Amino acid sequence: MAQIKVLITGATGYVGGAVLSALLSSSNPLIHRLSITTPVRKEEQASALREKGVNAVIFRDLDDFEFLAAAASENDIVIHTASGFHLGSAVSLVAGLGARKKQTGSKVHYIHTSGTWNLESPRLDHDEMDEEFSDKTNICEHINSLESQKSCPQRTTLLEVVAQSDRKGVKSYCLMPPDIYGLSAGPFNQQPLYLGDLIKGSLESGRPEYVGNGRGGVGHVHITDLAALYELLLGRILKGEDVPSGRKGLIFTETLYHNWMDVSKLIGDIGTVHGCWSQEMAKPVSISAEEAAQKWASWDVDSVRTSFCLRNRTRPDVALELGWKPEKTEADWLESVKKVFSIVQGGE
Template sequence: MSGEVPITIPKLKVFLTGGTGYIGGAILAALLRSPDFEVTTLVRSESAVETLTSPVTNPKFFTGSTPKCVLGSLSDTDLLRKLASESDIVVNCASANDLPAAEALIGGLGESGEGRKKIFVHTSGTSAFATYNGGDEAGRPFDDTENLVEILKEWDEREPYGHRTVALKVVELGKENRVSTYTIVPPMIYGQTPAIIPRLSVQLPPLIRTAIESKKAYFIGSGNAVWSNVHITDLTNLYELIIRCALSGVAKSGYDGIYFASNGEKSWKDVAYGVKEAVEALEGWDGGKVGLESWTVEDAAGIEGVNGVRDAKLAFGSNVITVPTKALELGWKPVFGGEAVIDSMKKDAVVLWKQFKGEK
């Protein structure tokens, strides 16, 4: 009928931590392209604010809204609680290990007003389920339809580990605060992030950088330990899917709300072969053939980006194979796999090679 006033549906308010990081940056870019969300993100510098909000420097991302940027850090728990209390959805990509931050975010969501959706999406990692056996195969595959909370409890009682401790606390806090919690557990992530601020992934670049510097691609022990993997674009799509399924009430939450995200697997020796191939393919590489060599955990602990022996064991020599049954049942359709990991390493190698030569 003419004269009718059009109905305007308000956007859902999303608070995102880690918006300048590898995972969070990709999710931020995806949320900004949606007409359904009004996004606030936490940043640590004025320069990051400028980059994230300037259509001049990043025009391809500004087809929709721009994020509201708030200066702060995860240690600003009062600020986190306030921002969460003003939101429908909180997506935590800044840290899998920061318990005070998780407490503030979920507590704030619990205090949000009537009509708020109160959805908390937490980012963990499959190192919480990793088994180390000197670089050899060990353990078994984990399916996200299993009782993962009980597995995490048992393991964390035996050996406390931040990823496990916080993931368990997220479930508990959600119940206490009447917040629906969803924990996404990525394996090794690869691929160039479709983010406003480009970042490299976490596990592969240190190995590639070391190969450029030493002309050797390393693996721990026999190199037969295996990790699952996922492309950053597929992972980002899963976050979007979980959020939308949470809004519609389809996705399981809380105790049953732990989701794996994987689409392929490689042994660490296969990864080393990929590193070797990526470095040898570099334009201008004059270092000859890159050797393959087994190294100790202590050696691996000494490279840039690795925080001690435990980190090296988990990041480069452990086993963790995950099966994302619940994600697939929700309709997740990952498209990257197979040799996409090698292609990604080649692209990462180009970036790291330029850094090594002092180029921008």
């Protein structure tokens, strides 16, 4: 039997590095026998990965659509972690897999990394209602309805991936994680970014802050648990076991939930312990989405509202039925916030 080939994008990133590490250390003999290729931008990254037995190849960037399509056409499975917002790269990878299927007649699979921002409603403000979604329901239809009212890059990409995969005979699976926390086991980018700006802004202001009324919230998943789900999904694919795909293959990964008021209170408590402010100044204050966008250089008003005003909860029913067993708890989440605080305070 020919060796099965897997292409992993984003292996030098936070999620991709964790996924690659999980696969390289997997006890599953089917995964252990895989040929893994990953495109990287720098020779030093390629050298480090080659030492781990990975076929690392140099490419320009995600806009190199011809390269991505050609690379995908040489593999049986693609795991795309580099970006859920980049439409061209995702479509090119699916096209490459479609070409491989047409040429060889063998089954091909595409695992896409997206997120719960896809559930953003057209009217996103501080009066947003709490909603809970299960991936056992017709989530794709709901996301399609939202996209028809307001286009969002991540959502546009997800829907096009599902449509193009269906047309080309590619089995697609789209993981939709909420906020991801914890240290990645990847060799390069190991730190989560999303909490950093909130903590940095609070330190610069001399007290913790939250956006709007603070009731906006989001689920979270530890990077190790998320990587384990990729490993589980890949293992089931390799065994030929049934895995929901296409329009039914949108998979949530939430394990716990927090709202931003509680996070800001936690930041206040941590800052007090670190001597950053007095107990009186540890009480969080509200700032507007516009103020947050001005403070945080990498954010705009829309992304602030999406991150801090959404109030969606997602149940990973599909993942749990597939056998996913996340291990991290609320205590791990709290420790992660403390760790990120120390990193930001220390300027790392």
